[in-house]
Amino acid sequence: MSVNKLKQTVLAVIAVSLFLASGTALADYALNLTEGVTPTSHRVYELHMIILYIVTAIGVVVFGVMGWSIFHHRKSKGAVAHQFHHSTMTEIIWTTVPILILIGMAVPATKTLIFMKQTGDAEMTIKVTGYQWKWKYDYLDEGISFFSALHQDSNEARQIDSGIDPNTIENYLLEVDKPLVLPVETKIRILITAADVIHAWWVPDLGWKRDAIPGFINDNWTYIKEPGVYRGQCAELCGKDHGYMPIVLNAVSKEEYAAWVEEQKAEQIEAASGSDREWSMDELMEKGKTVYAANCASCHLPEGQGIEGLFPALNGGAIVNGPVSEHVNIVLNGKNMMPVFKAQLNDVDIAAAITYERNSWDNSTGDVIQPSVVKIAR
């Protein structure tokens, strides 16, 4: 009997000290919330630490009294049960004390909340749109717009039976093909929405996350103090590849940012001109392979096998081997869970993907779909 009681006491001590340790000693071993790099994240971190200390204190008192009772007031110690069943004074005190503690925490929290909502005087605005399963970034002031999806290396390694050891891949599942680039020391307004289902855009170093909801635009802001690469993830379950749509935020100096903007604008002009020229089969197949991997493979799978009952197989599929116009139509306009790709991809990308699908695996229609065909069909 007594061994068990001893265990109980030891356990109480372990429980309390583990909770204590979280705030102090273990902080160096990366077990705590990140402090982040924005004024908001610092405030959130401070509030978090206040609560951590309060909670630790309450835990010590409650578990302490319990431990004392269990140890000293048990049968084998010859304890005699006392007869008290209520005490008005005690009850008043222990109702008042938690109320004061709770108000003490609510006031700074509300202040921070209002601080976080002041998006008015932002210097620039970007729009973040969640898609299954990638992010789209629109720089509303610059007219720049692109998708950001899981990096090819991670995407290959994460396939079932890929045979690739994830430890060999740098930033496994946390690297994207094209990161979001933002300037430091700038108040940036971030509008968040979604195109299909609910996602949540979350970079821990910014100190908050926010749901991306189709039909809604959520308004936020940030002000990044230090340049660096900040990583994040989708935080609201959005389907089978919820874990495969990371966020990479590349915070750079204002000068670097300006240079990057110019570069992007030039690239977009070049890409737009692509739909006017004639493309060869090889060019389209090569481009189609990357477009397919980034946009189609997560549902229809890398070899076009599909998933029975959810996503039709493209390998040997009726539409892929049927008339070109129907194939183009479904890619452009979507159907059921199939996204509306005309809102996501340019003519060259769509033409390349369709050409690739019609001439890969067991499919060999020999069709070459030119970007101009897609442009007309839009």
Add this chain to the structure above:
Amino acid sequence: MSYAAVHEDDHHDHKPTGIGRWLFSTNHKDIGTMYLVFALIMFFVGGAMAMVIRAELFQPGLQYVDPQFFNSMTTIHALVMIFGALMPAGVGLANWMIPMMIGAPDMAMPRMNNMSFWILPFAFTLLLSTFFMQGGAPAAGWTMYPPLVLQMGDGFPFLIFAIHFLGLSSIMGAINIIATVFNMRAPHMGFMKLPLFVWTWIITAFLLIAAMPVFAGAVTMLLTDKYFGTAFFDAAGGGDPVMFQHLFWFFGHPEVYIVALPAFGMVSDVLATHARKNIFGYRMMVWAILAIGGLSFVVWAHHMYVSGMNPYFGFFFATTTLIIAIPTALKVYNWVLTLWQGNIHLRVPMLFAIAFIFTFVHGGLTGLFLGNVVVDLPLSDTYFVVAHFHMVMGVSPVLVVFASIYHWFPKMSGRMFNETLGRWHFWLTFLGTYSIYLPMHYLGFLGVPRRYYAMGTTDFIPESAQTLNATMTIAAIIVALAQLIFLYNMVISLRNGKKSGPNPWGATTLEWQTPDTPPKHGNWGDELPVVHRWPYDYSVPGEEQDFTPQTVPASEVPVGRDHGVTHG
């Protein structure tokens, strides 16, 4: 009104044998047993799903199942554990104990009682059959947020109908409990003489009646959105996807208390009995239960801080959340003071009950982070949340259910369980679950999102996270195996346990005062018990025994004390 006639029931006492005894049972004790057995089966089914989840997360790069199936596992694990294990376990114990605790021969509506149980196996057949359908089992999380849930395959309508059935069963059960307690109390069993378990179940029953229809309505709207062209939750058709979250959590938060309140009641009774001391602040406890029940309907949006609400709206829900913390804290203080200067017998049920206070306080304290509208923002949808709700509404009620089963097993079976096996079961379960969920809080601090099939490896998700994940998986396997000890203990003790006698713990409440152990159909024989005092007269000075049953008349109490009688 509360003087039920026992004699009318006598001619029903022809016991059907074999399967008929269970299929057509109107005996509250048999139905209670079926609920408990069903809950135990579902506990193992849900536990097996948890094992798949933990196996997948053991190391990065492991791939036992595909991501869609993993999401089905997290979704169905939650539904099975909440609706299949925790709620039926609470209802099973209510079925067994409430008629006996209030001195009634049976439930008020025995046939409806039978029906509310037998709906459950059908509901879960519907739910679990979705694994064999095109598109697999629902994989949109147990919260079923649209638009994602509308992308599910052929299993989707089966999920909705399973929920309708579960709601039906719960509402019938709730009506039955209310009718029983309000109309069938023994002579002089006033409301303020009810054991706290009965009190918590009254409030729980009202919560069920108020919350379940909202849930049923919300999922029906999902059904019509998918199949009948409505757009309740589709922004493109003028609907609002966030509206579903409001409706869901208007049900979902009271649901937390539907699971937790009966546990509060059971633990109060177990603590008082094994500490040989009256429950501290009985009246306060009753008011706290009422307050928690009422407030549970105005805190729902604290589950939705990251959905992007008006800051004043968030402030309102943060405030109500803090207010509900106060009656909850009161209950904890009262439990602790019940232990204080008691005469604590550390028997197996008591170990589980004390462990509950630890896990519940732990879960309650982490709730202070999540209830805070600002601090919640980095923690929402991470493993911190998973750790918090498992601690507070997973582990805590499960510990109490175990405490209750050990506590009432002698009354239910007339035999004692094996104490040594019970202790092994306790220590492995308690230390094991702590080793799972304590590290999980740190995963949340580190920023590991929940419902992730696979995890990355970088500075952002550091080495420490992988160590924690591996540890948790090993602990989970140990906890799962420990439950087999419980199963074995129950089976051998039912056959070979030594006779317990009618009241082995020396308890005061009515269920321990039945003329037969285990009680016969009708519980009380020819005469209903008469109640003379409140349920917690332990260690009354001047008494020979350290407990005075509720049936002992006031005149037998020595002069010089005023407790008990005045306290009802």
